[in-house]
Amino acid sequence: MNYSSFFSDRDLEFMTLAINLAERGRFTTAPNPCVGCVIVKDNNIVGTGYHQKAGQPHAEVYALQQAGELAINATAYVTLEPCSHFGRTPPCADALIQAGIRRVVVAMQDPNPQVSGQGIARLRHAGIIVEVGLCADMAEHLNRAFFKRMRTGMPYIQLKLAASLDGKIAMASGESKWITSEKARQDVQVFRAQASAILSTHKTVTRDDASLTVRYDELPPEIRAIYPQTLLRQPIRIIIDSQNQLSGNENLFQQYGEIWLATKFPRKLPHANCHLLLDNKGKDHIDLNWLFEECGKKQLNSIWIEAGAHLAGALIEQNLVDELIIYYAPKLLGHNAQNLAVLPTLNLLANAPQFQFKSVVMVGEDLRCILHKQH
Amino acid sequence: MNYSSFFSDRDLEFMTLAINLAERGRFTTAPNPCVGCVIVKDNNIVGTGYHQKAGQPHAEVYALQQAGELAINATAYVTLEPCSHFGRTPPCADALIQAGIRRVVVAMQDPNPQVSGQGIARLRHAGIIVEVGLCADMAEHLNRAFFKRMRTGMPYIQLKLAASLDGKIAMASGESKWITSEKARQDVQVFRAQASAILSTHKTVTRDDASLTVRYDELPPEIRAIYPQTLLRQPIRIIIDSQNQLSGNENLFQQYGEIWLATKFPRKLPHANCHLLLDNKGKDHIDLNWLFEECGKKQLNSIWIEAGAHLAGALIEQNLVDELIIYYAPKLLGHNAQNLAVLPTLNLLANAPQFQFKSVVMVGEDLRCILHKQH
Numbered sequence: 158m159n160y161s162s163f164f165s166d167r168d169l170e171f172m173t174l175a176i177n178l179a180e181r182g183r184f185t186t187a188p189n190p191c192v193g194c195v196i197v198k199d200n201n202i203v204g205t206g207y208h209q210k211a212g213q214p215h216a217e218v219y220a221l222q223q224a225g226e227l228a229i230n231a232t233a234y235v236t237l238e239p240c241s242h243f244g245r246t247p248p249c250a251d252a253l254i255q256a257g258i259r260r261v262v263v264a265m266q267d268p269n270p271q272v273s274g275q276g277i278a279r280l281r282h283a284g285i286i287v288e289v290g291l292c293a294d295m296a297e298h299l300n301r302a303f304f305k306r307m308r309t310g311m312p313y314i315q316l317k318l319a320a321s322l323d324g325k326i327a328m329a330s331g332e333s334k335w336i337t338s339e340k341a342r343q344d345v346q347v348f349r350a351q352a353s354a355i356l357s358t359h360k361t362v363t364r365d366d367a368s369l370t371v372r373y374d375e376l377p378p379e380i381r382a383i384y385p386q387t388l389l390r391q392p393i394r395i396i397i398d399s400q401n402q403l404s405g406n407e408n409l410f411q412q413y414g415e416i417w418l419a420t421k422f423p424r425k426l427p428h429a430n431c432h433l434l435l436d437n438k439g440k441d442h443i444d445l446n447w448l449f450e451e452c453g454k455k456q457l458n459s460i461w462i463e464a465g466a467h468l469a470g471a472l473i474e475q476n477l478v479d480e481l482i483i484y485y486a487p488k489l490l491g492h493n494a495q496n497l498a499v500l501p502t503l504n505l506l507a508n509a510p511q512f513q514f515k516s517v518v519m520v521g522e523d524l525r526c527i528l529h530k531q532h
Numbered sequence: 533m534n535y536s537s538f539f540s541d542r543d544l545e546f547m548t549l550a551i552n553l554a555e556r557g558r559f560t561t562a563p564n565p566c567v568g569c570v571i572v573k574d575n576n577i578v579g580t581g582y583h584q585k586a587g588q589p590h591a592e593v594y595a596l597q598q599a600g601e602l603a604i605n606a607t608a609y610v611t612l613e614p615c616s617h618f619g620r621t622p623p624c625a626d627a628l629i630q631a632g633i634r635r636v637v638v639a640m641q642d643p644n645p646q647v648s649g650q651g652i653a654r655l656r657h658a659g660i661i662v663e664v665g666l667c668a669d670m671a672e673h674l675n676r677a678f679f680k681r682m683r684t685g686m687p688y689i690q691l692k693l694a695a696s697l698d699g700k701i702a703m704a705s706g707e708s709k710w711i712t713s714e715k716a717r718q719d720v721q722v723f724r725a726q727a728s729a730i731l732s733t734h735k736t737v738t739r740d741d742a743s744l745t746v747r748y749d750e751l752p753p754e755i756r757a758i759y760p761q762t763l764l765r766q767p768i769r770i771i772i773d774s775q776n777q778l779s780g781n782e783n784l785f786q787q788y789g790e791i792w793l794a795t796k797f798p799r800k801l802p803h804a805n806c807h808l809l810l811d812n813k814g815k816d817h818i819d820l821n822w823l824f825e826e827c828g829k830k831q832l833n834s835i836w837i838e839a840g841a842h843l844a845g846a847l848i849e850q851n852l853v854d855e856l857i858i859y860y861a862p863k864l865l866g867h868n869a870q871n872l873a874v875l876p877t878l879n880l881l882a883n884a885p886q887f888q889f890k891s892v893v894m895v896g897e898d899l900r901c902i903l904h905k906q907h
Contacts, residue, residue: 321884322858322903323872324699332881466867473864483697487903488884489848491875492841497698500866506707509696509863514899517892524889524901528697528862 164291168262171195171202171234172292176264178207178216179236179299184384185210187353188456190237190303194220196258198231210388215240217249221256229257236296238267238289241276250279260286264296269307302353302459305479312353312452313459314477316469317345318497319484325494326466331364333495340521341484345463346375348482350384352392352461354417354452358468359398368412369394369463393417395434395452395460397468399443403427419443445477470499473510481512481528484520539666543637546570546577546609547667551639553582553591554611554674559759560585562728563831565612565678569595571633573606585763590615592624596631604632611671613642613664616651625654635661639671644682677728677834680854687728687827688834689852691844692720693872694859700869701841706739708870715896716859720838721750723857725759727767727836729792729827733843734773743787744769744838768792768832770809772843774818778802794818820852845874848885856887856903859895 179193194216196204206219239249267273280287302313319337327333350371391414405427419434436443512528554568569591571579581594614624642648655662677688694712702708725746766789780802794809887903
């Protein structure tokens with residue numbers, strides 16, 4: 158396919174707006190991707206839209222509705238290749254054709270190998286000028302979780318850690334409330350709210366009596382402004398409890414929302430919203446690769462993990478972490494405090510798991526570092 | 533004293549330039565402070581100067597020389613209160629008066645309680661308009677080491693650490709070459725070059741066969757451009773060797789430059805450039821407070837410390853660290869690797885030593901965090 162790569166500053170401006178719109182859906186679109194659309198006629202924006210929720214119209218449909226007859230001979234900026242198949246809604250490529258759109262600028266092709274390029278082909282076949290690749294990096298980043306699942310069948314794995322400057326996550330006594338500040342914990346709520354699922358272990362759940370829910374009131378005001386409480390989606394909570402040690406009386410089970418228990422042995426479900434993920438091979442640890450494959454099959458785009466040093470270490474050693482989010486509090490806990498990651502097989506510096514800093518910002522008095530797996 | 537606090541944008545521009553000029557002296561002025569001066573007549577810069585080296589003229593003198601007769605009725609911007617006493621050079625306050633300067637803008641008063649305010653008083657007595665406080669924070673930061681010594685008699689203590697994301701400084705085996713990147717190690721050279729002294733322990737010197745010198749060729753080109761090799765000043769190397777375990781054959785002693793050995797017992801000096809700092813009270817550890825007091829008496833403004841987890845921990849526990857410089861490499865070394873700081877007496881999270889992030893930048897692929905003691 159022959160892609161144009163020359164875009165004007167106006168093109169850039171409109172596509173950036175489309176990406177900003179798409180981002181507004183990041184709390185609610187799962188398992189779908191976030192998509193934004195801007196329709197422009199004679200350099201005026203005549204329609205905008207973004208996808209909000211699976212089952213509801215796609216971005217293009219909202220934007221075309223707004224544009225009405227002004228869509229004729231207009232340009233549409235879309236952050237992802239328009240779909241060409243009947244899903245829960247009719248194909249957007251057809252809607253663009255029927256509305257009389259003359260040119261479509263697409264940030265990136267659909268990464269799903271089954272459909273990739275077909276929407277673009279359909280538009281071109283109808284005589285529409287299609288240009289692909291504007292803001293492709295931003296569009297890729299926006300839906301990196303969805304795309305990973307499309308490409309590999311596996312969800313995007315985010316591992317969150319909170320540590321002191323010397324990489325300690327608790328005192329020797331276990332005391333860890335609170336190493337990081339309230340602002341950092343509020344920031345965590347924003348990440349939780351975007352995840353398809355939150356994963357932890359029976360140990361963490363028991364120790365902290367954690368509910369692992371999104372607490373709407375703790376989201377910062379700027380997030381609440383774009384994410385109304387009526388749309389609040391509680392991520393699925395996945396608890397690794399291989400030996401069935403959770404009784405069902407924990408705080409976790411008292412909170413609204415679905416819970417998946419990953420276990421080695423069948424058990425009676427403690428709660429109506431509970432499901433089992435049964436890994437009946439071997440005796441001890443849940444196979445993490447198997448677990449994530451299961452999650453991928455069940456359409457989870459992303460998993461946000463809050464856990465202790467053992468699970469963190471296992472994820473890192475097995476090269477399963479796509480994104481590491483570390484909050485550093487500006488204090489030191491010393492050599493006796495508890496380590497961030499247990500890596501039993503690592504002996505040589507040359508074999509140390511390697512990441513790349515992608516973003517570093519202050520969150521209150523703490524530092525938040527986001528790192529990606531090094532490829 | 534009544535200080536004006538209204539300054540124009542032009543004032544700000546000229547004082548910023550004076551501070552930039554002052555910074556050029558930061559490798560060479562010790563034990564003196566860095567000072568810059570800009571002379572402005574009818575909104576034109578007619579003279580600039582900065583202090584380069586103890587014994588050489590002060591910033592004001594260079595700027596006045598350049599300005600010549602244009603100094604008459606001009607404004608002088610000076611980053612530190614002009615001196616009023618005869619030191620190795622005549623008082624700068626007198627030079628400004630004699631040159632016919634009409635107005636002097638001073639970033640901050642001299643913090644030395646013995647002379648503070650006297651230069652300003654002398655200028656005002658001569659009928660010069662004196663305004664104080666423009667860019668005071670920047671001026672304070674620039675000479676924070678010198679000022680600390682003036683105010684407390686103690687040098688400014690910078691503790692440098694290089695760690696993995698999980699706060700480890702070496703593998704269990706001791707392997708630590710290299711956790712951080714070459715760029716980070718080059719960056720360390722710039723800090724070393726600015727310090728009055730570099731401090732380490734016999735253990736670190738022996739283990740790494742470290743020379744602890746400034747390697748001019750490793751300074752980045754932008755630093756070499758303002759710091760000619762002919763002016764290269766090797767910071768004094770202070771080695772804590774309480775039990776006289778260094779033989780004198782180490783690489784350290786083969787390099788040009790002064791060495792101070794901090795010890796509990798008199799010893800034969802292994803080298804002509806060596807001096808003893810003898811702490812003959814008690815038997816085991818060097819008293820760090822005593823050591824820094826000695827260094828302050830010997831006019832050391834700042835000490836750059838590169839050491840292991842024990843000295844780092846002792847400095848932190850005794851609240852002696854003014855500035856923590858941590859390079860984080862984007863990798864994990866795991867629970868068996870060596871800790872960053874030994875803090876034997878810390879048991880409660882509430883008592884954890886607390887710092888504040890002051891600057892966070894990428895240095896190559898690593899992250900450099902600078903933290904200050906929390907007051």
